[in-house]
Amino acid sequence: MRRSELKRFDTMNVIPLIDVMLVLLAIVLMTASFIVKDSLNIELPETTNTQTYVPAENITPVLLHINAENQYFINEQPESFANISQRLSKLSKEQAITLQVDKKAEFGTFVKLVDALKGQELNNLSILTKSQQQ
Numbered sequence: 001m002r003r004s005e006l007k008r009f010d011t012m013n014v015i016p017l018i019d020v021m022l023v024l025l026a027i028v029l030m031t032a033s034f035i036v037k038d039s040l041n042i043e044l045p046e047t048t049n050t051q052t053y054v055p056a057e058n059i060t061p062v063l064l065h066i067n068a069e070n071q072y073f074i075n076e077q078p079e080s081f082a083n084i085s086q087r088l089s090k091l092s093k094e095q096a097i098t099l100q101v102d103k104k105a106e107f108g109t110f111v112k113l114v115d116a117l118k119g120q121e122l123n124n125l126s127i128l129t130k131s132q133q134q
Contacts, residue, residue, distance in 0.1 A: 041067070042065055042066075042067055042068075042100050042101070042102045043068070043102050043103055043104065044100060044101075044102070044103065044128055044129050044130040045101075045103040045129050045130065046103075046129065046130050046131070046132040047129040047130070047131065047132060048131075048132045050129050050131050059095075059096045060096075061095075061096035061097055061098040061126070062074065062075065062091065062095060062096070062097050062098070063075045063076065063098050063100070064084070064097060064098065064099045064100070064113065065099075065100045065101075066099075066100070066101045066102060066105045066109055066110060066113065067102050067105065068102040068104040068105060070105050070106050070109040072084050072109075072113065074087060081112065081113075081116075084113070084116065085116050088116055088117065088120045088122060089120055091120065091122060093121050093122065093123070093124075094124060095122060095124060096124045096126070097117065097122055097124060097125045097126070098125075098126045098128060099113070099114075099125060099126065099127045099128065100127075100128045101127070
């Protein structure tokens with residue numbers, strides 16, 4: 001081939017690069033949505049008279065969970081009830097607390113945790129439920 005027959009390459013085609021970046025962005029967004037989902041698989045009880053829960057912007061609530069096997073969690077980390085009681089004693093009285101209890105959990109486990117919250121005078125409590133579809 002002679003030199004004069006070669007095509008001159010002055011610009012770079014960025015369209016394939018943009019396509020690859022969009023695919024990578026889609027993968028990251030899909031993965032991130034799976035990570036954010038509830039990893040404890042807590043099935044909330046359904047209620048008809050419920051309000052939408054919107055946490056305050058300037059306050060990060062402490063997340064308490066009880067799963068179907070009656071295990072306690074703080075911010076999705078397993079804890080014994082003794083450790084939870086100790087950590088609750090260190091919170092301020094105005095601390096926002098969000099409680100999620102699986103509908104298959106024993107009522108006594110729920111009452112024990114709420115009693116510990118009331119014993120520490122932690123009254124800024126939101127109990128999350130699932131809105132019943134009508």
